[in-house]
Each structure stands twice: as structure tokens, then as C-alpha cells.
Amino acid sequence: MNGWMGRIVTVDLGSGRQEELPVSDEMRRRYLGGRGLGVRLYSDLCPQPPDPLAPENAILFMAGPLTGTVMTSGRFQVVSRSPLTGTICDSSSGGSFGAALKSAGLDGLVIRGRAERPVYLVVSHGQVEMRDAAGIWGLDTQRTQKALQERAGAKASVACIGPAGENRVLFAAILNDRDRAAGRGGLGAVMGAKNLKAVVAAGDRATAIADPVGYKEMSLRLDRAVDKNPVTGKSLQVLGTSVLVNIVNAHGMFPTENFRRGVFNDAEGISGEKIAESLLQRQSACYKCPIGCGRTTRTRNKSGEGPEYETVWAFGAHLGVSDLSAIAEANYACNELGLDTITMGSTIGCAMELCECGAWDAGLRWGDAGRLTGWVEDTAYVRGVGADLALGSKRLAAKHGRPELAMQVKGMEIPAYDPRGAQGMALAYATSSRGGCHMRAYMIMPEILGHPVFLDRFSTAGKPEIVALFQDIAAVVDSLVLCRFLQFAVGISTLSEMLRTVTGLDIGDEELLRVGRRINTLERLYNLRAGFTRADDTLPPRFRNEEFQTGSSRHRVVRLEEMLDRYYAVRGWDPQGRPTAATLAELGLQDGRRG
Amino acid sequence: MAAAVEIRFYALLRRRLERRRLAVDGDGLSVLDLLSLAEEQAGRPFLDELLDRGRGLLSGTMILVNGENIRLKQGLATRVHSGDVVDLFSPAGGG
Numbered sequence: 001m002n003g004w005m006g007r008i009v010t011v012d013l014g015s016g017r018q019e020e021l022p023v024s025d026e027m028r029r030r031y032l033g034g035r036g037l038g039v040r041l042y043s044d045l046c047p048q049p050p051d052p053l054a055p056e057n058a059i060l061f062m063a064g065p066l067t068g069t070v071m072t073s074g075r076f077q078v079v080s081r082s083p084l085t086g087t088i089c090d091s092s093s094g095g096s097f098g099a100a101l102k103s104a105g106l107d108g109l110v111i112r113g114r115a116e117r118p119v120y121l122v123v124s125h126g127q128v129e130m131r132d133a134a135g136i137w138g139l140d141t142q143r144t145q146k147a148l149q150e151r152a153g154a155k156a157s158v159a160c161i162g163p164a165g166e167n168r169v170l171f172a173a174i175l176n177d178r179d180r181a182a183g184r185g186g187l188g189a190v191m192g193a194k195n196l197k198a199v200v201a202a203g204d205r206a207t208a209i210a211d212p213v214g215y216k217e218m219s220l221r222l223d224r225a226v227d228k229n230p231v232t233g234k235s236l237q238v239l240g241t242s243v244l245v246n247i248v249n250a251h252g253m254f255p256t257e258n259f260r261r262g263v264f265n266d267a268e269g270i271s272g273e274k275i276a277e278s279l280l281q282r283q284s285a286c287y288k289c290p291i292g293c294g295r296t297t298r299t300r301n302k303s304g305e306g307p308e309y310e311t312v313w314a315f316g317a318h319l320g321v322s323d324l325s326a327i328a329e330a331n332y333a334c335n336e337l338g339l340d341t342i343t344m345g346s347t348i349g350c351a352m353e354l355c356e357c358g359a360w361d362a363g364l365r366w367g368d369a370g371r372l373t374g375w376v377e378d379t380a381y382v383r384g385v386g387a388d389l390a391l392g393s394k395r396l397a398a399k400h401g402r403p404e405l406a407m408q409v410k411g412m413e414i415p416a417y418d419p420r421g422a423q424g425m426a427l428a429y430a431t432s433s434r435g436g437c438h439m440r441a442y443m444i445m446p447e448i449l450g451h452p453v454f455l456d457r458f459s460t461a462g463k464p465e466i467v468a469l470f471q472d473i474a475a476v477v478d479s480l481v482l483c484r485f486l487q488f489a490v491g492i493s494t495l496s497e498m499l500r501t502v503t504g505l506d507i508g509d510e511e512l513l514r515v516g517r518r519i520n521t522l523e524r525l526y527n528l529r530a531g532f533t534r535a536d537d538t539l540p541p542r543f544r545n546e547e548f549q550t551g552s553s554r555h556r557v558v559r560l561e562e563m564l565d566r567y568y569a570v571r572g573w574d575p576q577g578r579p580t581a582a583t584l585a586e587l588g589l590q591d592g593r594r595g
Numbered sequence: 596m597a598a599a600v601e602i603r604f605y606a607l608l609r610r611r612l613e614r615r616r617l618a619v620d621g622d623g624l625s626v627l628d629l630l631s632l633a634e635e636q637a638g639r640p641f642l643d644e645l646l647d648r649g650r651g652l653l654s655g656t657m658i659l660v661n662g663e664n665i666r667l668k669q670g671l672a673t674r675v676h677s678g679d680v681v682d683l684f685s686p687a688g689g690g
């Protein structure tokens with residue numbers, strides 16, 4: 001088989017039994033791999049949404065048909081039901097673990113049940129072996145990876161949890177290849193609840209290419225396109241993702257002190273430009289990636305990876321902190337302990353506002369840079385104020401009687417773009433299948449950065465159509481599985497060319513977009529079954545009612561109601577956001593009730 | 596030069612010019628003329644980071660006048676006035 005390995009294995013951690021999960025050619029054509037195939041298989045395995053931390057829940061590690069081939073293809077997707085949001089969730093991570101999983105002979109690994117004692121899994125030669133993790137349970141993610149690589153060889157790639165995942169913190173991350181994280185949605189807690197410390201993958205199988213000549217020619221073209229593009233060929237390399245700090249701040253939508261302002265006065269001090277001239281040691285890159293947006297940094301006390309834009313914001317402007325070293329060290333701590341930096345920082349910001357208004361007497365204050373790492377550690381070990389922070393912002397704010405102070409959608413904290421500054425981004429947050437996430441449809445690209453075309457960020461006209469299109473393209477990229485930053489340099493036709501040369505599957509651009517639409521619709525069906533309704537496709541009242549008084553996004557609110565009906569119509573969903581029978585038929589999802 | 600137009604450089608432009616800002620006596624000029632004047636004054640070329648050969652905006656270039664993208668105004672023909680702040684970003688991205 002070209003592209004795919006043609007093998008997905010299910011392991012039950014309770015019984016130790018493993019078996020091959022049959023996947024038809026038709027299924028691969030309709031869902032590709034990664035996120036799409038993962039969500040499809042998950043829906044079939046867990047048709048009734050289970051308690052995310054119960055043994056009945058499944059967690060899938062998925063590679064895609066392009067994994068291990070073209071540039072940026074070392075990535076993988078983890079799919080499960082999120083303990084943070086209760087939605088279907090997939091979380092993406094870079095590094096080389098995805099490529100290692102395929103070299104080990106698998107397109108995907110499905111894990112069910114709960115081990116009696118801590119275990120880890122080793123994948124090689126298409127087989128999965130369960131081993132005792134007693135000696136590594138309790139270790140942080142860096143020591144865990146080191147210990148397992150000593151056993152399995154330096155070439156092995158390890159995806160693991162740290163103490164936060166073991167302690168089932170609702171936003172625990174999965175770390176691999178040192179500091180790459182499947183961060184969002186708390187799937188590290190799902191591993192922890194299964195007593196699963198890590199998955200190790202190693203092997204030497206190559207992904208077969210259907211059209212080697214076409215592939216070579218296309219790869220050269222791709223190299224040139226990425227190199228020539230000013231974003232992928234220059235900006236991301238030199239300045240990393242934090243180049244966005246000054247850009248978003250200049251647009252008056254850099255969320256400051258829990259989204260109460262859109263301009264952070266100390267933005268320069270935490271910008272990508274500043275990182276480049278202070279903490280930066282060198283750039284770092286995932287498997288086969290010429291872009292290399294990663295930053296290896298050093299502070300006075302430590303060194304590590306990051307901070308990326310989202311993290312700079314979450315521990316910086318969001319908390320009124322401008323001490324770059326403190327931000328970087330909080331980032332290192334999140335990586336070591338296994339926590340999502342966005343939810344961690346956002347939850348601390350929510351806590352600061354709760355304390356300021358007297359709803360919670362825990363002593364968290366704006367700008368208190370010196371305590372960031374301590375709060376991160378307390379959260380990972382669920383102790384002191386960390387016991388409350390470990391709830392995430394939605395549960396924390398509700399517990400202290402001020403639910404409106406959590407800046408989240410469906411329980412997931414929204415990231416570093418205030419939706420009042422970009423109406424399309426607002427709609428994307430509200431309708432994302434995993435809650436407040438910018439990656440489901442990165443509308444900042446057209447609304448702020450002007451790629452591939454420039455759109456008026458304050459207009460709602462045409463936004464429902466474009467959000468749906470961006471969501472569909474994102475689902476395709478997540479299912480192939482590639483890095484989303486490639487989208488700055490290539491469009492849908494390059495994606496279908498990649499699929500064709502690698503797998504031989506020639507479905508064309510339109511059909512590929514339909515695959516994206518099918519995946520988004522399938523995720524919608526799952527969330528409906530999990531109890532979500534139109535009422536959940538919304539944003540916190542702050543964005544709908546409160547205006548900024550300064551900055552270039554002042555006097556604006558989110559106008560969701562102007563867009564939501566149209567968005568449902570574009571999607572072929574009824575006014576309650578439920579896919580119609582005609583839509584299900586068109587997408588071949590007639591068995592949609594079952595998922 | 597309190598009444599000048601203030602130009603602020605970011606990202607790769609800042610690295611190239613090794614400066615963060617420049618005050619230009621550009622009251623009443625179009626953005627295009629302002630930038631040409633700024634290039635002269637800065638003593639180093641930088642417009643190639645922002646404009647294409649036909650002197651249109653490169654895809655992805657962000658030029659803000661008082662926080663508003665000139666693409667939403669009259670593009671490079673947008674007039675600037677003393678006291679205005681012009682932010683220049685060469686094409687950039689992240690996530």
C-alpha cells in the first residue's frame with residue numbers, strides 16, 4: 001500500500017489484548033488519516049460519549065498518509081473525548097513521533113481500558129508491547145523521555161505525560177520529542193486515567209510512494225515555494241511565532257489582563273523581536289521541516305524550548321507580566337510537568353480577576369511574575385491554589401460564583417486574539433468543534449495578516465462562508481497530517497497533489513474539501529450527542545457587551561448573531577445547528593445518528 | 596519634529612534598519628511618498644520588504660496608520676498628517 005501502512009492496532013490496557021482494527025480503502029478515502037480517520041474510528045468505538053476519564057474512553061494516536069514523506073510530516077494527532085470540554089477533541093503535535101509511529105509499522109494506535117498499574121507501550125514491527133512503568137511514574141516529561149530512550153535507543157520517539165497527566169489535571173498535555181506538545185484539550189489526563197505513562201515508537205519501515213518521479217519533482221517545487229514565501233522562508237525562521245506580539249498589539253486586540261484591554265503597554269518587552277535579541281539560543285525544527293519556527297532559549301537559570309506566541313501572551317500580557325525570563329521559565333515548567341500553556345495562563349488570569357473583584361481570596365495579583373512557576377507546579381500536583389487552578393477557567397469561575405469571568409468557549413480557553421478585533425475569528429471560536437481554539441479556522445490569516453487575501457476584520461459579510469472553508473481546509477491538513485504553517489505557502493491544490501503522488505489517490509481539490517466538510521460534520525454530530533446545542537456556539541458576555549476604550553479595536557463588540565444562522569446554512573445544518581438529512585446524505589453520513 | 600509623522604519599524608524591517616522608529620516631515624503626503632522619503636532618510640533601502648516591483652503592496656504587508664490598515668483606506672494613496680503614527684510590518688505569520 002502506498003502512503004498508508006495499512007495497519008491500525010487496538011490495545012486494551014485492562015486485558016492486555018491487542019487486535020488489528022480493519023479499515024477499508026473506502027474509509028481511508030473518506031477520512032484520510034490523522035484527525036479525520038481518528039474521529040471516525042473514535043465515533044464508532046465510543047458511540048455513546050463516555051466519561052473522558054473512564055476506562056471506556058478510547059484515545060487514538062494517529063499518523064496520516066503523508067506522515068514521514070513530505071516536509072513537516074513528522075507530526076501526529078491524538079484523538080479522544082476531552083475531559084476539559086466534553087467535546088470530541090484532537091490535539092496536534094510536531095516533532096517526529098508521527099514519523100516514528102509509521103516507521104514502526106502503524107497508521108494509528110487505539111488505546112482502551114485502564115491498566116491496573118502504570119504501564120507504557122512500545123510500538124515496533126507493527127506490534128505493540130505493554131511494559132511496566134513503575135520506575136518512571138512520577139517523573140517529569142524530560143526525564144521520562146530520557147529514561148525510555150535509554151531503553152529503546154536514541155532513535156525511538158517517546159510521547160508521554162508528566163505529573164499533571166498522572167494527576168488528571170483537566171488540561172494536561174502530551175509531550176514528545178523533548179518539548180513538542182499535544183497541548184490542547186487535556187488528553188494527557190486521559191492517558192493518566194488509563195495509567196498509561198508513555199508510548200514509544202521506533203522502526204525502519206519507509207512509507208511507499210505511488211509516484212516517485214512526480215513526488216521528487218513536487219518536493220523540489222515545494223522547497224522553492226516555502227523558501228520564497230516571506231513568512232515560511234524568513235519571518236518564522238528568524239523571529240518565530242512571537243513576531244505576532246507587536247502585530248496583534250498594534251491592531252488593538254492583544255488580550256491584556258483577562259481580555260479587559262486590547263493593548264499591552266509592555267508588548268515590545270515580550271515580543272519576538274525582543275526574544276531574538278535576548279533569550280534566543282537557536283531556532284529549532286520538527287522532522288523534515290525547513291521552516292523551523294521553534295525557539296531554543298536560555299534564561300538566567302535554565303534553558304528550554306519556547307516561548308511561542310501563545311505562551312508569551314498567556315503568561316505575559318494576559319497576566320500583566322512583562323518579565324520575559326519569568327514567562328520562559330513558566331513555559332519550561334509547563335513542558336516538564338505536562339500542561340497546556342494556553343489554558344494554564346488563561347486560568348491564572350481568570351483567577352487574578354476573581355481575586356481582584358473579591359470573589360476568591362487566594363492572593364493572585366496582576367503582574368506577579370515571581371510566582372508564575374510556583375503556580376504551574378502547584379497546578380500539576382493539584383495542591384494549594386493549584387487544586388483550584390487545575391479545574392481550568394470555566395469550572396474555577398463557576399466555583400467562585402462568577403462564570404462570566406472565564407474567557408472560554410465550550411470549556412476551552414480562547415487564545416491570544418481578542419475576538420472583538422476580528423469578526424471571522426470570533427465566529428471561528430464560537431463554532432470550533434473543540435471549543436475556544438484558533439487552529440480550527442485561523443481567520444487571523446486573512447483578517448490581520450492578509451493571507452491569502454486581505455479581509456476587513458470588522459465586517460461580518462462573507463465570513464460564515466470563509467470560516468467554513470478554512471475549517472474544512474484545516475481538517476484536511478490535520479488529516480494528511482501536515483503542519484498548518486505550510487498554509488502560508490501552499491493551497492488546496494498542492495495538498496491534493498501531495499495526496500496523489502504519495503498515495504495514488506486522485507480525488508481532486510473539490511473532493512478533498514468535501515472530506516474536510518465531512519470531518520467537521522462528523523465532529524458536529526458527536527458534539528450534539530454529547531449534549532452541545534446552538535446555545536454553546538457562543539462567546540463569553542465580555543466580548544458581546546463590553547467595548548475597549550483605547551486601541552484600534554475600540555468601540556467594537558462581537559456580532560455573532562449576524563453570522564451564526566448563515567454559517568449553519570452554509571454548512572447545511574438547520575437553525576439549531578443540526579446537520580440536515582440532505583447534508584448527511586451528501587456526505588455519506590446517513591448513519592450519522594450512530595456517528 | 597514633534598509634528599512629524601512617526602514611522603515605527605517591526606520584525607525583519609527593524610533588523611535590517613537597526614532602528615525602531617523614524618520621524619519624517621511628511622504632512623499631507625501619500626503613504627507611498629512618505630515611505631520613499633523615509634527610505635532616503637533611513638539611508639538604507641527597505642521598501643523591497645513591503646512593496647512589489649510594480650510598487651504595489653506585497654501580499655501580507657501590513658501598513659497601519661494610527662492602527663488602521665491602509666488596505667481599508669486608500670491603500671498606498673492614503674494621506675498622512677503630522678502627528679500620525681505609521682506602523683510597518685513586512686509579511687509575517689505564526690499561530
Ligand code: SF4
Nearest residue numbers: 285286289291293483
Ligand atoms: S513550522 Fe514549526 S511547528 Fe511546523 S513543522 Fe516546522 S518547526 Fe514544526
